Amino acid sequence: MLTGLPLLTLAIWIPIVFGVLVLATGSDRNAAAARLIALIGAILGFAVTLPLYARFDPLASGFQFVELAPWIESFNVNYHLGIDGVSLLLILLNSFITVLVVVAGREAIQSRVAQYLSAFLFLSGIMNGVFSALDALLFYVFFEATLIPMFIIIGVWGGANRVYAAVKFFLYTLAGSLLSLVALIYLYTVSGGSFSLLDYYQLPLPLEPQILIFLAFLMAFAVKVPMWPVHTWLPDAHVEAPTGGSVVLAAIMLKLGAYGFIRLSLPIVPDASHTLAGFVIALSLIAVVYIGLVALVQADMKKLIAYSSISHMGFVTLGIFIFNSHGLEGAVIQMVSHGFVSGALFLCVGVLYDRIHSRQIADYGGVVNTMPVFAALFMLFAMANSGLPGTSGFVGEFMVILGAMKHGFWYAAAAATTLVFGAAYTLWMYKRVIFGAVASPRVAALSDISAREFLVLGLLAVAVLVMGVWPLPFAEVLHTPVNDLLNHVAQSKLR
């Protein structure tokens, strides 16, 4: 029945069309209608991605569900979509998280509801676009377009210092990605007028332009991931963003950079990727260790989780640049898991913030006494963040450490310090916030999570556990693209 449908187009445009519809409800008098439409749009958007998984052929090489139509013919720009296993998982994750964010924002957001919800729907569609674009310009447009809704989300619904954070976020990431446009235009010229990524994959390039292109991409993607030392926008953005914004930022937007490395950097400039891999690996390991220590001393829960995100994303970039299947598959698995876990942790902080309006660890203590169900769920996510086996957080880290060992003992050893640091900053925060005697009258007055909050966190808990106990379905779709990519990267483009 669904065979004829352009599923990728639907995955991109259903959220966007519903975003327009939500926006059309106008002022907050129609907030109920806006919420309903947004929820329908988000669920529908998720629903159309499910057949992608069901009908995905994990053994087939190349891209599936390909759609190709001319867009700007004078420049040979095409509306060219297609996915492999990597994109598939990220699209599913994105559409799933969008549903949760729409549900979760129900009580916290009471002003400009329609605009808030539509921003998330737009963002969701745009990011599905990034994950499925096979045309370089289309990719770039989607990639940059994600900035706008997030800029608005932080700048309008954010905290006290939201303008600084929003501008920092916008300029930082924009500055990073401008050079990548130059690189794409260069590739357009040398390829004889093509914007197709598939053409770029086959394009022979001398080492020097490869390195320049790689560095241009690195600027764009490293800021997005974010990698040390271009990470400082993230803690500010997270702290000021509303809960939903933090969730999407951490769960999905950070993946855009890592996805860029996999989709653009490695296959287009494989020789430069090899040449500069050591540099990227060094930055990744600094992220794991340095950021792990910085996370330890944060007094603000959101900042702590933001730093934790950077540290965990260090595993992703490490896994990508050690060029073996454990590492690369582990990196993608880690991306998906981090989507669940960091999203859940920001939601947990949101639950507390909605009640007490503080993100400071010192303002809490003994929350378990008044919110036992919440404490149990928070414990699960904290353990997942510490990489406990049986949760999704373990799988990716485990695979990347196995891969790093093949690269060299000390790489694995540096990465494995996360076993200690990750547990230390996560559980120390958990201890100070959740355990202990009731610390203040405000904590004493807390009420446990509502059915709606339970639903959102419960769904994430199921995801975290299923992926931890049985990650095979997630990894299965990765084997072919990862093998193909590794084979591709192993071949020099210097001719």
Next chain:
Amino acid sequence: MTKMQLLYLIVPLAPLAGALAAGLFGWAIGRRGAHWVTILLMAVSTAASGVVFMDVLDGNTYNGAVYTWLTSGNVRFEIGFLIDRLSATMMLVVNFVSLMVHVYTIGYMADDPGYQRFFSYISLFTFSMLMLVMANNFLQLFFGWEAVGLLSYLLIGFWYTRPTAIHANLKAFLVNRVGDFGFLLGIALVLMYFGTLDYAAVFANARTLAANTIEILPGEAWSLMTVICILLFVGAMGKSAQFPLHVWLPDSMEGPTPISALIHAATMVTAGIFMVARMSPLYELSETALSVVMVIGAITALFMALVAIVQNDIKRVVAYSTLSQLGYMTVALGASAYAAGIFHLVTHAFFKALLFLGAGSVIIALHHEQDMRRMGGLRKYMPVTYWTVLIGAISSAGIPGFAGFFSKDAIIEAVRLSKLPGSDFAYLAVLSCVFVTALYTFRLLLMTFHGPERFHALRAGPEELEKAPEHTDLRPGGFHDDHGAGHGHAPHESPAVVTVPLILLAIPSVCAGWVIGPVLFGGYFGNAIAVAPGHDVLAELGKSFHGVPGMMAHALSTAPFWLAVAGIGTAVYLYRVRPDLPGAIKEKFGLLYTILDRKYGFDEAYQWLFGDGAVRFGTGLWKGGDVAVIDGVFVNGSARAVGWIASVIRYLQSGFIYHYAFAMIIGILVLLTMIFLA
């Protein structure tokens, strides 16, 4: 699926089902429902593991996968079971002790508001521990390894309002994670060189890779097996609390006593011992690793036992005793006497669980009093507890006939025969430790059950209070409040749910040693444990073994027996005959006492170096790196630079036409000049 395969699944899944029922639906099934469902399912699991044990005794083994967890590259990561003599023995011990602890908990936790949660946790722990011992591959081993660590964390912090408890559980988790850091690297090396994490495949290839070397430091070629084995042992040092990663175990006594017995004495802490025994085909290939294991074990055995002498908290004495006994087991592993290590693990599981549960029985009778200085004379009020603890103490001290004697004597003799570097030191340590063990064990017994009744004193005097462990003043919330301090009326014997498990544990604390012949010298473990011919000290020992009575008779003429007797004698002399002496000795050897009392200062040093050190370092990186340099100089700096440049350029845009016209004319002049001069 065969009937046996179904049983293999039932063994771990029954406790898991119980844990889920009590944990998720505890609110619905109530307290009685929670303990009934978990205990019934534990009984099912115990019965099933009994059947499995009988089946294994018939010579059957099993090695197979349950499901594929993950595939990556050309590696399949599977969840599967390896059922042989070693795992079947562990399954039976774990299940039996766990069942006893489940029953005991009904009495011990009777008034606790977290009753269902507690049952859920201990059942979940049992599930994790079973998965650990039943694993047929390193991945699942690590799963179980970390899962038991999680449950230990949750149970130490069970009374989460107590600051000491939530400090202790964080400490336990993090110290264990330091061990796991090495463990995981060891596993990664195994995967890298063997291409699989399956035990059977790894062990089969171990010999062919024995000559491989690996350069960890440039220019230093180390034996691959040595590196792998030592890294794996670092994991064991965390889990089995070996020096210098032992610091978490004494603090873990903040948890309720049933879990001290189950997790921190009988089962979880022995996971490291079990792991090394399981990996014997690897360890046999590295004498360096074996030496390291033996020396670490010997240090732990002796030096932790010394600390036990000066402890006043009844649970802490037993905790340090556990550390010391774990040291014995580790020494056995290092001497390649794996079977003796596992044998001591089993006997220790019984007599130490007994001692802990006995201590717990005393603690509830005295309304959560743990300081032995406020006990004494309990013998006549709690006869069952007294007699069972006495059995545990005798067994622990290693008096011939009791379980602890056989396993400990075998270890001491095995070390004596070992020729590895460090075995002389190890022998001296384990031998002198016999005296210390008997001394602290009987000190505990005498201070608790004999002598004057000190529990009537409402509160200790100020000078004693300041020396008392700080945490004894913290009671778990909502306990026995109606009793006040509870010292007003006479203590009484604990209910049957407490005493019956004590009796049931006392029986194997006596008898479990009698099977030493077949277990150590009869090839009981078969292929589950590999020993290189040159290392086989147990075979050597077996030549002079002539049955249980012969071993007992022979012991009377050897040093360990007389050391044990001397230890008991010293304890009686110091705590019954001349009770003034301990104080005088403390005065005289003030420095030594302080060192022992402060536990050699490890806690303070680690806190300063790693705890505070990490915070200082992290703050430095954050304030110095992120805030000052990256944001301050580069990010906001470039924003300021743009602002400065703009402020300069702004002068060019003055808005006055004649400025622009003037600039234009100058420009044209310059251009014309350049063209004409060129």
